[in-house]
Amino acid sequence: MMVENHAFQEAVAYFDALWEQAQRSLDAGDIPAAGRLVPLNYCVSTVARLIQQPGSLAERVDHLKQTLMNRVGDQFFYSPDSLHISLLGCTPRLPSKDSFPSHQIEKIRRICIETLSGAGQMRFHLKGLGLVGSQVFIQVYPYVRTWAVLRDQLGQALITAGEQPITYANKAPIHLNLMRITDNSPGQIEAVAAALRDLHEATIGDLDVVTIDYLITDFVLSDFHVLSEIRLNAPSGDSLQL
Numbered sequence: 001m002m003v004e005n006h007a008f009q010e011a012v013a014y015f016d017a018l019w020e021q022a023q024r025s026l027d028a029g030d031i032p033a034a035g036r037l038v039p040l041n042y043c044v045s046t047v048a049r050l051i052q053q054p055g056s057l058a059e060r061v062d063h064l065k066q067t068l069m070n071r072v073g074d075q076f077f078y079s080p081d082s083l084h085i086s087l088l089g090c091t092p093r094l095p096s097k098d099s100f101p102s103h104q105i106e107k108i109r110r111i112c113i114e115t116l117s118g119a120g121q122m123r124f125h126l127k128g129l130g131l132v133g134s135q136v137f138i139q140v141y142p143y144v145r146t147w148a149v150l151r152d153q154l155g156q157a158l159i160t161a162g163e164q165p166i167t168y169a170n171k172a173p174i175h176l177n178l179m180r181i182t183d184n185s186p187g188q189i190e191a192v193a194a195a196l197r198d199l200h201e202a203t204i205g206d207l208d209v210v211t212i213d214y215l216i217t218d219f220v221l222s223d224f225h226v227l228s229e230i231r232l233n234a235p236s237g238d239s240l241q242l
Contacts, residue, residue: 045089
């Protein structure tokens with residue numbers, strides 16, 4: 001496929017900088033422990049869950065996760081059905097999954113379908129583990145800028161409609177979160193540091209994203225309800241209503 005070198009190379013530079021910072025923190029033992037994770041607030045969101053995409057990459061990711069689990073012991077790991085890359089949080093995070101009225105859910109659903117349907121499937125390259133704060137993730141390299149563009153377009157459409165999406169100035173970085181460090185005792189951080197250094201260059205493969213889940217979820221997808229599946233390669237307006 002055609003590769004937009006700038007998007008890929010910018011991701012390389014981004015992850016390289018994060019890794020340099022992470023190594024300094026690991027050397028110093030200066031890694032925060034994640035606080036309470038399950039459940040922690042809810043939002044209406046759009047994500048691409050790994051198990052919803054074609055191919056066998058979910059098995060490779062699971063193998064990498066198992067390898068990490070065997071190395072680092074008792075930390076918080078994402079379940080297989082919750083592994084995902086985030087597109088956009090469409091609302092602020094609120095204490096209850098019942099905080100969102102049906103008319104708001106339907107309005108946001110229509111905006112998501114109009115913005116995302118027909119965008120065409122996207123390919124990403126997954127390689128190696130990184131660390132930011134207490135979050136261990138798989139590095140995701142986009143071949144083109146479409147993901148960042150869709151984040152921007154969806155965010156703008158929601159703001160225009162009076163919503164408050166969770167947006168960031170830099171819309172390009174993509175993480176596939178794998179683990180949160182909940183035990184940052186010295187022995188555990190030494191084990192995490194050794195595992196991450198061994199797995200930082202681990203080859204995983206290419207991920208084709210064809211389906212976006214529109215859902216209500218907590219912070220780490222430990223408790224979520226899929227409202228619609230939006231096909232990126234479908235004609236505009238075509239989605240699977242659940």
